Amino acid sequence: MSTHETEYPVWRRPVLEDESLEEQAEHLRRRHLLLDPRYPWDMNDDVLKPMYQTSRTFWVLFVALFGLVMMGVVTWGFQIYWGLGITGLNRPINWGLFLVNTVYFIGIGHAGTFISAALRVMKVEWRRPISRAAETVTLFALGAAALSIFMHLGRLWKAYWMLPYPNQRQLWPNFHSPLMWDFMAILTYLTGSVLFVYLGLLPDLAMARDHTRGWRHRFYSILALGWRGTEKEWAHLETTLNIFSYVIIPVMFSVHTIVSWDFAMALQPGWNSTIFGPYFIIGALYSGVAAVIIVMAIIRKGMRLQYFLRDEHFNGMAMFLLLLTFAWAYFYFNDYIAPWYHGEPAMKVIFDLFRRGWAAPLWFLMLFGNILLPAATLWQRRVRRSIPALVVIAIFVQIGMYLERYLIVPVFLGYNELPFSWGIFVPRAGVILTIAALAFVFLGYLVFSRFFPLIPAWEILEGQILQGLRRIGRALLPTRTDVH
Amino acid sequence: MANRSVLALYHEATSTADTIDRLRELGVPDESITVMSGIPYAPAILGRRPMYERLAPIALIGAVGGFLAALFLTVVTPHLYAIPVGGQPLVPGPPTIIIVFEFTMLGTLLATFGGLLAEIAFPAVGRHEYDFRITEGHIGVLAVVDESLVEQVESALSETGAHHLKVADTSPPRGPQTLKRLAFVGAFAAVPTIIGLLFAYALLVIPLPNQMVNQASIAYDQGPRLAAPAEAVPVQGSVLVAGVPASQPVAVTADSLQRGSILFTINCVQCHGPDGTGIGRMSGYFVPPPADLTSERVQALSDQQIFLVLTQGWGLMPSMAENLLPVDRWDVVNHVRSLQK
Numbered sequence: 001m002s003t004h005e006t007e008y009p010v011w012r013r014p015v016l017e018d019e020s021l022e023e024q025a026e027h028l029r030r031r032h033l034l035l036d037p038r039y040p041w042d043m044n045d046d047v048l049k050p051m052y053q054t055s056r057t058f059w060v061l062f063v064a065l066f067g068l069v070m071m072g073v074v075t076w077g078f079q080i081y082w083g084l085g086i087t088g089l090n091r092p093i094n095w096g097l098f099l100v101n102t103v104y105f106i107g108i109g110h111a112g113t114f115i116s117a118a119l120r121v122m123k124v125e126w127r128r129p130i131s132r133a134a135e136t137v138t139l140f141a142l143g144a145a146a147l148s149i150f151m152h153l154g155r156l157w158k159a160y161w162m163l164p165y166p167n168q169r170q171l172w173p174n175f176h177s178p179l180m181w182d183f184m185a186i187l188t189y190l191t192g193s194v195l196f197v198y199l200g201l202l203p204d205l206a207m208a209r210d211h212t213r214g215w216r217h218r219f220y221s222i223l224a225l226g227w228r229g230t231e232k233e234w235a236h237l238e239t240t241l242n243i244f245s246y247v248i249i250p251v252m253f254s255v256h257t258i259v260s261w262d263f264a265m266a267l268q269p270g271w272n273s274t275i276f277g278p279y280f281i282i283g284a285l286y287s288g289v290a291a292v293i294i295v296m297a298i299i300r301k302g303m304r305l306q307y308f309l310r311d312e313h314f315n316g317m318a319m320f321l322l323l324l325t326f327a328w329a330y331f332y333f334n335d336y337i338a339p340w341y342h343g344e345p346a347m348k349v350i351f352d353l354f355r356r357g358w359a360a361p362l363w364f365l366m367l368f369g370n371i372l373l374p375a376a377t378l379w380q381r382r383v384r385r386s387i388p389a390l391v392v393i394a395i396f397v398q399i400g401m402y403l404e405r406y407l408i409v410p411v412f413l414g415y416n417e418l419p420f421s422w423g424i425f426v427p428r429a430g431v432i433l434t435i436a437a438l439a440f441v442f443l444g445y446l447v448f449s450r451f452f453p454l455i456p457a458w459e460i461l462e463g464q465i466l467q468g469l470r471r472i473g474r475a476l477l478p479t480r481t482d483v484h
Numbered sequence: 485m486a487n488r489s490v491l492a493l494y495h496e497a498t499s500t501a502d503t504i505d506r507l508r509e510l511g512v513p514d515e516s517i518t519v520m521s522g523i524p525y526a527p528a529i530l531g532r533r534p535m536y537e538r539l540a541p542i543a544l545i546g547a548v549g550g551f552l553a554a555l556f557l558t559v560v561t562p563h564l565y566a567i568p569v570g571g572q573p574l575v576p577g578p579p580t581i582i583i584v585f586e587f588t589m590l591g592t593l594l595a596t597f598g599g600l601l602a603e604i605a606f607p608a609v610g611r612h613e614y615d616f617r618i619t620e621g622h623i624g625v626l627a628v629v630d631e632s633l634v635e636q637v638e639s640a641l642s643e644t645g646a647h648h649l650k651v652a653d654t655s656p657p658r659g660p661q662t663l664k665r666l667a668f669v670g671a672f673a674a675v676p677t678i679i680g681l682l683f684a685y686a687l688l689v690i691p692l693p694n695q696m697v698n699q700a701s702i703a704y705d706q707g708p709r710l711a712a713p714a715e716a717v718p719v720q721g722s723v724l725v726a727g728v729p730a731s732q733p734v735a736v737t738a739d740s741l742q743r744g745s746i747l748f749t750i751n752c753v754q755c756h757g758p759d760g761t762g763i764g765r766m767s768g769y770f771v772p773p774p775a776d777l778t779s780e781r782v783q784a785l786s787d788q789q790i791f792l793v794l795t796q797g798w799g800l801m802p803s804m805a806e807n808l809l810p811v812d813r814w815d816v817v818n819h820v821r822s823l824q825k
Binding site: 039040041044157160163164165170171172174175176177178180181184185187188191192195199203206207210211225226227228229230231232233234235236237238239240243244247248250251254258458461462465483 | 557592607683
């Protein structure tokens with residue numbers, strides 16, 4: 001292979017007349033992944049090698065996460081036997097941690113598809129190396145969300161009664177029920193997300209098939225479905241990805257809107273708001289983008305992907321996060337001020353609770369994590385390019401968004417229109433199951449990362465061929481060729 | 485007349501495009517030329533005609549299919565399994581829109597994915613001309629040509645800079661092996677489906693310990709009875725209204741009897757009569773008639789039992805809990821006791 005190196009197209013650099021241009025070119029190369037081409041065979045190795053490495057840290061993590069998941073399985077078994085009471089659910093708080101988790105995980109699941117589909121539609125180039133890492137977050141977060149709903153079911157073994165089929169019970173599910181909206185929205189989104197990840201994976205699976213032996217070769221041969229990269233295959237794949245992008249964005253919006261309707265349709269004080277749909281979507285994207293930043297930092301360090309994930313990608317994600325901070329603050333204020341002005345008695349009690357009651361620490365921590373900290377720091381380029389700082393901010397956003405959902409679900413529910421039934425939620429066994437659900441997401445990601453290339457090699461190679469340098473006056477500037 | 489396939493590898497797009505031109509000159513039709521690459525090259529780059537694709541109409545068919553499926557589930561089945569709820573439409577509009585939207589999108593996604601697999605004949609089983617170097621950045625040009633042309637094509641490919649050449653017989657058609665595999669996969673999918681259906685139609689039942697049918701239950705007149713739970717409310721002195729202290733019998737004093745008499749006149753005389761004999765203005769309208777409060781049966785009741793009747797009602801008599809506070813009720817109890825004397 002090495003004999004042909006110089007003939008590979010991206011190796012043909014523009015001829016630069018003087019030294020200052022050389023310096024500029026070198027500077028751009030270091031900064032931008034798409035201007036720093038590698039030979040495809042090297043890139044394939046960079047993508048495939050981390051999949052074979054199972055270091056000691058990997059196994060420690062694997063065992064720890066697996067243990068946590070197993071702990072959750074046992075707790076779930078107890079819960080199925082003894083009933084939902086062991087999770088602290090009782091009147092009036094019939095929705096507890098499981099619903100918080102469902103909303104939280106669906107929220108995280110929003111970013112993956114959004115980054116991938118929306119940035120693809122808008123042809124944003126820095127999406128290329130992070131699109132699959134983000135989509136994979138969607139896969140496992142949605143899995144955890146679906147799991148949380150099943151955890152919330154009493155008489156779990158009757159779950160299949162929701163399916164529409166002629167049966168001996170003479171019962172037919174009511175497709176106008178809000179539970180069905182949820183079920184259909186999540187099903188559509190999960191199906192779309194799985195297929196979307198798989199479609200983007202096809203060429204990389206073929207690449208993995210061509211460069212592995214043994215069981216891995218057989219595994220990838222089956223999954224690659226015989227991909228050869230013919231013009232017909234590429235043209236159809238591109239069209240399919242475009243159709244998917246355009247379809248999956250409205251589906252994504254519908255999912256969290258419907259989740260918000262689960263609350264907004266009820267006459268519960270604090271829930272019956274007309275702004276919940278967009279407010280939840282922004283919140284979902286917000287926590288999702290923060291989650292992707294954390295995951296990017298982890299895989300960059302853990303799988304040594306420093307070549308692929310650079311400052312420019314963290315910078316882009318951080319700017320996205322900053323934008324969402326302001327959007328979220330705007331929606332939160334909207335959702336807050338209207339009930340505050342109404343002065344409905346139950347809402348007065350809740351707002352007092354937030355300002356100086358037992359929920360005040362949670363409320364102020366949420367405001368700090370979601371608004372104050374990101375808005376105060378992310379406008380600095382220095383912060384946006386510092387990965388540790390970004391991770392800290394992203395973790396605070398996660399905490400803030402989780403608390404926001406916690407305040408909405410079990411705290412609001414404890415203060416309804418009937419004061420004699422007010423109560424405070426104590427999560428109990430739900431805490432273990434929450435930790436287990438989180439561990440499930442991490443474990444899924446960990447296992448996925450050893451079987452599937454997390455970096456879309458073909459998308460980066462394509463971007464590197466399409467992007468180049470152009471001299472205008474004294475400056476050397478990156479340009480991009482749009483072939484579509 | 486046997487066909488041969490010639491596969492050549494190139495480093496980049498320009499020489500590939502030149503090669504395609506050369507092959508055209510040699511009379512190889514465009515359909516017999518396949519370009520394979522590790523990254524997508526637009527047809528214009530390689531000097532090829534744009535591909536005709538049918539994915540958009542397929543997606544549309546999927547959308548229509550999803551739309552119709554949703555209409556079936558939201559409009560047709562509610563009429564088949566009608567559960568009329570007073571004043572509510574059988575098919576409410578806005579929720580129907582939500583389900584129709586989701587199904588339409590799901591149909592679009594599934595049809596597009598299925599359409600992709602069908603259009604590019606996936607999964608492709610059997611032998612296809614291919615070279616693993618294609619996923620290493622090389623571009624492969626595969627030409628299926630007549631045997632007589634092979635030498636000319638080979639030399640043309642070498643001239644345009646092919647660094648690797650492979651000639652082979654054209655791929656044999658799919659064998660019965662494929663069918664066998666498909667049958668195996670089908671059987672693999674059918675088994676869990678059938679097992680699932682057996683459960684769904686209750687032909688197989690797992691006796692789970694917390695099925696309600698199997699829980700220990702004691703009929704009304706059977707023993708032994710379970711002890712009352714610790715937090716159960718006793719009949720005497722119950723807290724019936726939050727914030728009002730537990731009710732205690734009120735001592736029989738002149739004040740209490742006077743209050744009881746006034747409250748009795750307001751609340752009870754309509755039916756029980758001014759002297760409590762059960763002959764009031766309304767008593768003729770009730771079967772059985774209101775109780776004679778002076779009778780031995782009533783007077784044999786304990787104070788607490790009379791209090792409970794006032795609180796909860798008895799037979800046709802409504803509960804007085806809304807009209808009388810617990811203390812008031814005790815005054816009325818004292819008054820009822822005094823009626824016989």
